Structures are given as C-alpha cells and as structure tokens.
Amino acid sequence: MLFNSLDFICWFLPASLILFFISAKISFNFAKLTLIVSSLFFYSWWNPAYLYLIILSILTNFILANYISKSKNRLFLYVSIFINLGILGYYKYYNFFIDTIIETSAFNIDTLKIILPLGISFFTFQQIAYHVDLYRNKSKKSSIIDFSLFVSFFPQLIAGPIVHNSEILPQLCNKTTFTFNSSKFISGLCLFSIGLFKKVIIADSIAIYANCFFDSVINTNKIMFAESWFGTTAFALQIYFDFSGYSDMAIGLGLMFGILLPINFNSPYKSITIIEFWKRWHITLSRFLKDYIYIPLGGNRHGSLKKYLNLFITMILGGVWHGASWTFVLWGGIHGLYLIISHYVRSQTKRFNVKKSDYLNIILGRMSVYLMVTIAWVFFRAENFDNAQKIVQGMLGFNGIDLPRFLSLPSDVLLLNIVSENMIRFNGAFTMGIFNYQNIPVLFITLIITYLFPNSNLWIEYKGQKKAISNLYHSAQFKSLNKRKCFWGGILFFISIKSLFDDTSSEFLYYNF
Amino acid sequence: MNTKFQTFLYFIVGSALGFLIWSYTLFSTEKNPCSEAVFNQHIIESKISILKQAKKNKIVVLSGSNALFGFNARTIEKELKIQTINCGIHAGFNLDFLLWLTNNYFTEGDIVIMPLEYNIYKQNGSKPSRSMVNIVHGYYPKYKEKLSFIERMKFNLTYSYKDFADLLYIKYNPAFDQKFIQKWFINNHGDIVNNHKSQQSDQHKLMLSKVNLNKVLTNGLDKSCQGFTRLKKFFHQANSKGVKVVGAYPNLCYWVDYENYPSFHETPKKIKSFFEEHAFGFVGKFKDSHFTNDYFFDTENHLNHEGVKIRTDNLIINLKTLLVL
Numbered sequence: 001m002l003f004n005s006l007d008f009i010c011w012f013l014p015a016s017l018i019l020f021f022i023s024a025k026i027s028f029n030f031a032k033l034t035l036i037v038s039s040l041f042f043y044s045w046w047n048p049a050y051l052y053l054i055i056l057s058i059l060t061n062f063i064l065a066n067y068i069s070k071s072k073n074r075l076f077l078y079v080s081i082f083i084n085l086g087i088l089g090y091y092k093y094y095n096f097f098i099d100t101i102i103e104t105s106a107f108n109i110d111t112l113k114i115i116l117p118l119g120i121s122f123f124t125f126q127q128i129a130y131h132v133d134l135y136r137n138k139s140k141k142s143s144i145i146d147f148s149l150f151v152s153f154f155p156q157l158i159a160g161p162i163v164h165n166s167e168i169l170p171q172l173c174n175k176t177t178f179t180f181n182s183s184k185f186i187s188g189l190c191l192f193s194i195g196l197f198k199k200v201i202i203a204d205s206i207a208i209y210a211n212c213f214f215d216s217v218i219n220t221n222k223i224m225f226a227e228s229w230f231g232t233t234a235f236a237l238q239i240y241f242d243f244s245g246y247s248d249m250a251i252g253l254g255l256m257f258g259i260l261l262p263i264n265f266n267s268p269y270k271s272i273t274i275i276e277f278w279k280r281w282h283i284t285l286s287r288f289l290k291d292y293i294y295i296p297l298g299g300n301r302h303g304s305l306k307k308y309l310n311l312f313i314t315m316i317l318g319g320v321w322h323g324a325s326w327t328f329v330l331w332g333g334i335h336g337l338y339l340i341i342s343h344y345v346r347s348q349t350k351r352f353n354v355k356k357s358d359y360l361n362i363i364l365g366r367m368s369v370y371l372m373v374t375i376a377w378v379f380f381r382a383e384n385f386d387n388a389q390k391i392v393q394g395m396l397g398f399n400g401i402d403l404p405r406f407l408s409l410p411s412d413v414l415l416l417n418i419v420s421e422n423m424i425r426f427n428g429a430f431t432m433g434i435f436n437y438q439n440i441p442v443l444f445i446t447l448i449i450t451y452l453f454p455n456s457n458l459w460i461e462y463k464g465q466k467k468a469i470s471n472l473y474h475s476a477q478f479k480s481l482n483k484r485k486c487f488w489g490g491i492l493f494f495i496s497i498k499s500l501f502d503d504t505s506s507e508f509l510y511y512n513f
Numbered sequence: 514m515n516t517k518f519q520t521f522l523y524f525i526v527g528s529a530l531g532f533l534i535w536s537y538t539l540f541s542t543e544k545n546p547c548s549e550a551v552f553n554q555h556i557i558e559s560k561i562s563i564l565k566q567a568k569k570n571k572i573v574v575l576s577g578s579n580a581l582f583g584f585n586a587r588t589i590e591k592e593l594k595i596q597t598i599n600c601g602i603h604a605g606f607n608l609d610f611l612l613w614l615t616n617n618y619f620t621e622g623d624i625v626i627m628p629l630e631y632n633i634y635k636q637n638g639s640k641p642s643r644s645m646v647n648i649v650h651g652y653y654p655k656y657k658e659k660l661s662f663i664e665r666m667k668f669n670l671t672y673s674y675k676d677f678a679d680l681l682y683i684k685y686n687p688a689f690d691q692k693f694i695q696k697w698f699i700n701n702h703g704d705i706v707n708n709h710k711s712q713q714s715d716q717h718k719l720m721l722s723k724v725n726l727n728k729v730l731t732n733g734l735d736k737s738c739q740g741f742t743r744l745k746k747f748f749h750q751a752n753s754k755g756v757k758v759v760g761a762y763p764n765l766c767y768w769v770d771y772e773n774y775p776s777f778h779e780t781p782k783k784i785k786s787f788f789e790e791h792a793f794g795f796v797g798k799f800k801d802s803h804f805t806n807d808y809f810f811d812t813e814n815h816l817n818h819e820g821v822k823i824r825t826d827n828l829i830i831n832l833k834t835l836l837v838l
Contacts, residue, residue: 182518182520182521185521186520186521186524189524190524481520482520483519483520483523484523486520486521486523486524486527487523487524487526487527488527489524489527490523490524490525490526490527490528490529490530490531491527491528491530491531492527493524493527493528493531494527494528494529494530494531494532494535495531497528497670498531498532498535498670498674499673499674501640501667501670501671502643502646502670502671502672502673502674502676
C-alpha cells in the first residue's frame with residue numbers, strides 16, 4: 001500500500017488511527033499491539049508472502065538482542081550481523097553477485113527469480129544498529145512489544161527515515177506518547193499534506209520529463225547538451241521531491257500517532273559544499289553510515305590519508321546500499337571523491353577565512369554542488385554504464401552545444417572565431433525532439449521552489465527553532481500551527497487528493513532500495 | 514471554541530474551499546473540451562450522423578474502438594445486402610455512456626452486434642475513466658444529470674489538472690483543435706480507412722511494442738461486474754423495441770503466455786453464455802478473435818487493414834449462419 005494511494009488515505013489511515021486511539025484509551029500495551037498489527041497488515045498488503053520474513057526477522061533479532069544484552073559476548077553480535085547481512089545479501093545482492101561472476105568468468109550459473117522484499121535494507125540496518133548499541137551499552141534491552149513496534153512501525157518501515165533505537169524506544173516507554181495530542185496531530189496532518197503535495201504534484205509531474213529522457217537515451221547514440229542537462233535536472237528534482245515528500249509523509253504520520261521520527265531532509269540543494277549536502281540529504285542514512293561504518297573504520301583518527309580512504313569506503317558502501325548494480329557503486333565512489341576533494345579544499349581554505357554569508361560564495365557554492373550532484377545522479381538513474389557515459393558526454397558538450405537562435409551572434413564576433421562552428425550551433429536548444437521550450441517553465445518553477453521556498457521543517461512550527469536542525473524532533477514541543485498555515489495545509493491536501501483521483505499512484509523511488 | 518480544535522477546523526475549511534473552487538471552475542468551463550475530448554468527439558459525431566440517417570432493419574456493430582479497427586461495415590453491407598454501420602467508438606467510455614449516446618437510434622428490426630472490449634464488462638462506475646470524464650465535460654454535461662451526487666463529485670475530482678490546462682489552452686486558441694480532428698479518416702459506414710500497414714508510424718510501432726497481456730483475461734471476470742448488469746437492462750429495452758442483440762468477442766493480441774492463466778479460457782465462456790442466455794445469440798469462436806502482433810496497427814484493440822479483412826470475412830460467415838441468410 002502506498003502512502004499516496006486513495007486506499008491508504010481514505011481507508012487504512014483513518015481506520016488505523018481510530019483503532020489506535022480507542023485502544024490507547026483501554027491500555028498502553030494494547031495500543032502498541034494495535035499499531036503492530038496495523039503495521040504488519042500494511043506490510044502484507046504489498047506481498048503477503050513476505051510477512052513471514054519480517055516476523056521471522058523481528059523474532060530472531062529479539063532473541064539475539066537478549067543474548068547480546070545478557071552476555072555482552074562479541075560472538076552473538078557477529079552472529080547477528082552475519083544473519084542480517086546474509087538475508088539482505090540473499091534477497092538484494094545474490095543475483096548481482098552471480099551476474100558479475102558470469103560477466104567476468106567462464107562460469108554459467110543460473111540467477112534466481114527473487115523479488116526484493118519491501119524495506120528490507122531499512123529494517124535490517126535498524127536491527128543491526130540496535131544490536132551494536134546493546135553491545136556497546138548505549139542502549140537498553142526492550143520488551144518484545146516495543147522492539148516489534150520499533151522495527152515494524154509502518155510510517156518508517158518501507159523507506160525510512162532510518163530510526164535509531166535511542167529516538168524511538170524511550171518514546172514507546174513513555175505513557176504520554178499515545179495520549180491524543182491535537183498539536184502533534186494537526187502538525188502531522190499538515191506535514192503529511194505537504195509531503196503528499198511534493199510527491200503527487202511536483203515529483204510526479206517532473207518524473208514525466210526525467211523518464212522520457214532516460215528512456216530515450218537507450219535508443220539514441222548522441223545525447224545533446226541542452227537535453228542532457230534538462231533531463232538530468234528533471235531527475236535531480238524528481239528524486240528530491242519524491243524522497244523528501246515521502247519523508248515528510250512518514251514524519252507526519254508518525255506525529256499523528258504521537259511518535260516523533262527524525263527529520264531526513266533539510267533543503268540539500270541549498271548546500272554550498274558537498275560536505276554540507278550530505279548533512280542535509282537523507283540525514284538518517286548519512287548518520288547511520290557515519291556511526292556504524294565511518295567511525296568503526298577509524299574515522300579521522302589516523303591522519304588525513306586514512307580519513308580520505310575511510311570516507312571513500314563509506315560512500316562506496318552507501319552506494320551499494322542503494323542498489324545491487326555497478327552504477328550505484330560508481331555513484332557512491334563519485335560522491336566519495338567529491339567528499340575527499342571537499343574536505344581537502346576546506347582544510348586549505350580555513351586559512352583564508354572565507355565568510356559563509358558572502359553572497360558570491362553562496363551562489364558559487366550552490367552552483368558547484370548542483371553541477372556535481374547532478375552529474376553523479378546520471379550514474380544513479382541510468383540503466384547501465386553505456387547510457388550514463390552517453391549522457392555525461394552530452395552534458396560536457398562532447399556532441400556540440402546547441403543554443404537558441406536568438407542567442408546567435410554575428411559571424412565576425414570573436415567568440416565564433418575561437419570555438420569551432422561545429423562546437424556551438426545556434427539552431428535551437430532542443431534538437432533531439434524529446435523536450436521543447438514549453439517544458440522549461442515547469443522545471444524553472446520547480447527550481448524556484450527548491451531554492452527560494454522554506455522547507456517543510458521550517459514551515460511546521462515548533463518551539464526552539466534556533467536549535468540545530470538535526471535535533472529538532474528530539475526536543476520538539478509542537479506549538480499549535482497558526483490558523484493560516486492549517487488553512488493552507490488543507491488546500492494542499494485537497495489539491496493532492498484530487499490529483500490521486502485522476503491518476504494511478506506511482507511508487508516512491510526509494511521503495512526500490 | 515477550543516483553539517486547537519479551531520486549527521483543525523481551518524484545515525477542513527481549506528480542503529472544502531479547495532473543493533468548492535475546483536467544482537465551480539469546472540462548472541463554469543462545461544462544454545469546453547480538452548484535446549482528447551475533441552479527438553473522441555470527432556469519432557462520436559461521425560457515428561451519430563450516420564445513425565441519424567440510417568433506415569430500419571440495419572446492422573449496427575457497437576463497442577469501443579476494437580470494432581472501429583476490427584470490422585468493415587461497407588463489406589458486410591455489400592455481402593449481406595443489409596445496411597451496416599460501424600459504431601465502434603472508444604473503450605475508455607463506459608457501457609452506460611455508449612448506450613446513452615446510441616440507444617435512441619435503434620429501431621425495430623435492427624441487429625446490434627456487440628464485440629465489447631473485456632475491460633468494458635469490468636468497468637467500475639465508481640471510478641470514471643479519463644476519456645469518459647473529458648468527453649462528458651466537454652460535450653455532454655447533460656449526461657451528469659443522470660448521475661448521483663457522489664458520482665458527480667467523483668467526475669469532478671477525476672478531471673485532471675493537465676486536461677484542464679489543455680482545455681484553457683484550446684479555449685483561447687480556437688484554431689488549435691483542427692489538427693486533432695484530422696487524425697483518423699472515417700468512411701460513410703463508420704469504418705476507419707487509414708489503418709494500412711504502410712501508414713503505421715514509428716510512434717504506432719512503439720505503442721504496439723508495449724502491448725501486454727490483457728488484465729481482465731488474466732485476472733478473470735465474474736457476472737456481478739457492472740458491465741453485465743448494464744447489459745441486462747439494455748437487452749430488456751432492446752427486446753421491447755424489437756431489436757436483436759448479438760454478442761461477439763473483441764480483437765485480441767494473442768501471446769502464448771495467456772495459456773498459463775485458467776481465466777483466459779473461462780472468461781470468454783462466461784461472456785458467450787451470458788449473451789446466449791439473455792440476448793439473441795452470440796457469433797464467432799474465441800480463437801477467431803486471436804491475432805498476432807503483426808496484424809495490429811497501434812494498440813491492443815486496433816487491427817490493421819489486413820486484420821480487419823480477416824475478421825470481417827469471419828463475421829460475415831457467422832452472421833449468415835446465425836441469421837439464416
């Protein structure tokens with residue numbers, strides 16, 4: 001069941017909310033049980049056959065958590081990691097592994113017909129992190145009910161945010177969590193509406209251009225300059241609004257049930273360095289990679305060279321986490337390189353005391369982040385290396401640069417004497433027939449929303465706005481939203497719901513990971 | 514009133530106001546078509562004008578576009594010496610609407626052949642299709658009068674933003690619709706004439722390459738579906754007017770994979786037995802409606818000229834047997 005489907009919004013959500021608040025009146029634990037059952041029902045809607053997998057995973061991990069907590073024996077931790085990664089490896093990476101063997105050797109092994117269970121990467125990582133924290137004495141053992149709810153809570157089950165046990169388990173032990181709180185509820189509803197709007201109105205509209213471009217690349221040899229930038233920008237915006245929309249919906253749903261989930265996006269395209277980008281994009285994944293891969297590898301404790309190597313390995317693994325394909329490995333590697341360069345530049349420019357509020361610095365920083373991230377997205381989205389290569393060649397102007405006719409200059413202008421006439425042509429920007437000038441306003445408006453509008457975290461009011469954004473929800477005491485914002489929240493809700501009537505729901509991109 | 518309740522109320526007021534503004538906007542643009550409606554109306558208009566001029570004792574082939582791209586009424590008329598009209602329109606419209614458009618033109622002695630698309634049987638009135646909403650809004654707002662309040666609301670909600678933007682564009686660019694109504698050429702029997710293989714463009718081939726298994730045939734169909742209910746009502750009306758209704762199978766782009774689905778054989782049997790039980794009869798074998806991809810023009814329902822010829826010849830033989838000619 002998708003968050004952006006009428007089945008979910010009109011039936012499942014109201015029914016589960018009503019059942020939950022009625023059961024919360026009866027007993028605290030009964031409310032948790034109701035929520036677990038609702039969550040498992042939600043999960044089984046997609047494929048009932050995989051219900052056993054998540055139940056088995058929860059039970060096995062709960063038993064292992066008991067052993068780890070009691071004995072503090074490292075062996076049990078290794079067993080846990082082995083089992084969890086084994087299951088993930090089988091479902092997500094088995095065929096990738098076999099395909100790679102087939103391509104690189106003379107062996108001929110059959111691949112299996114495996115359907116990737118929804119959300120497996122998310123709930124596997126959450127459980128591993130829980131075990132590691134238990135082993136390190138950073139977390140306390142919880143009851144089977146709390147643990148089951150921590151793993152299966154449906155707003156975050158399928159595509160995150162990747163929650164840390166220290167954020168959720170204390171809330172599940174606090175009896176006031178499940179008391180109906182109208183401030184939280186209305187904030188959650190408005191946040192859900194914003195997320196829905198981002199997904200069905202913005203991301204799905206932009207997706208048409210992105211899909212059209214990446215589909216046409218398969219049958220085209222020469223990708224032109226304007227088309228390649230237009231198509232990849234469309235994808236950069238699509239994935240941002242798709243995933244941040246999903247995250248807003250998940251956090252909003254959590255709030256409606258009284259549970260605060262960590263924020264996952266904070267206007268990443270407004271970053272002025274790649275380091276900042278990764279502090280704003282998929283925040284909970286970055287945090288997981290930092291806490292459970294980068295720091296255990298040694299972090300920055302053994303000199304610059306080791307730090308850069310650790311960064312690179314972490315980002316490669318981050319890429320692999322997204323999908324079983326070499327293009328994802330390369331995407332992670334590219335971001336690893338970006339981060340290394342960014343850290344190096346930062347260490348060198350510290351001496352020059354560059355002011356962060358300098359407008360030129362901000363504009364140049366944002367432009368460079370946009371260019372770097374968009375080029376990397378090509379490898380994330382393209383079907384294979386060949387297609388990605390074709391697109392990047394187009395973006396870099398290897399096939400010439402076509403510009404609108406109105407920009408043409410007299411032939412005696414110096415510019416045309418310097419660059420070959422074959423390099424820059426004034427025959428109109430879009431020569432491949434995929435896009436036309438009428439498509440530009442949609443992309444332009446979306447870029448304006450991305451760069452100039454406040455993000456949903458700022459739109460939803462809370463006390464303590466000055467706090468670091470990543471800590472917002474830990475200490476959040478939600479102030480009632482003002483009437484004006486609730487009114488606009490209602491309008492966004494209607495606009496999005498109306499759109500669901502005339503279209504079939506499209507999956508979130510991150511459902512594939 | 515409690516402040517917290519007030520904020521919630523403002524949320525509801527926002528949603529309700531959005532709904533009202535949208536409903537009013539649609540109401541004030543009724544009878545203004547979007548481009549998809551302009552295209553479909555071109556087909557409807559040509560069919561209705563032929564029906565209006567037709568005499569008694571005629572044969573009408575009524576269904577979605579699989580009849581438009583499935584039979585040649587001119588050939589049938591020539592062979593059987595009975596006036597024949599191809600009234601294949603669009604499978605995106607529901608059966609109720611197709612009959613609302615055409616039923617008044619059926620008179621005593623007429624034979625109505627219905628090779629309805631499989632999805633028409635299954636059509637769910639609670640979720641109108643995009644084509645249906647567009648044509649009703651653009652040309653037949655009167656049709657809404659027979660709908661309940663909830664159904665009208667669903668109609669309004671189903672009208673897409675994209676089609677609304679298109680509607681506004683056409684409204685302020687009157688010359689725009691001309692290029693759409695020249696897409697298909699229809700003769701004076703209601704047949705499509707420009708579906709020859711040589712006229713197939715790359716776009717048509719691309720559309721054909723995306724044809725997949727028909728979901729109704731793979732998932733099955735039960736007789737409680739809305740299409741059957743509406744058909745029964747029509748059979749009753751036809752019977753009282755002295756109109757004979759005959760069922761037939763629609764064109765099918767056949768793939769061997771179908772054989773893996775038990776419902777692939779059960780569904781056609783259900784349809785045939787339904788017509789035999791409640792209507793005048795049923796013509797054709799299920800296998801005769803199967804064609805390979807080569808015989809199709811652009812979509813899973815649209816045969817090319819060669820396909821139409823084979824299908825028409827079969828129908829003529831079957832009709833001769835049924836009508837004892």
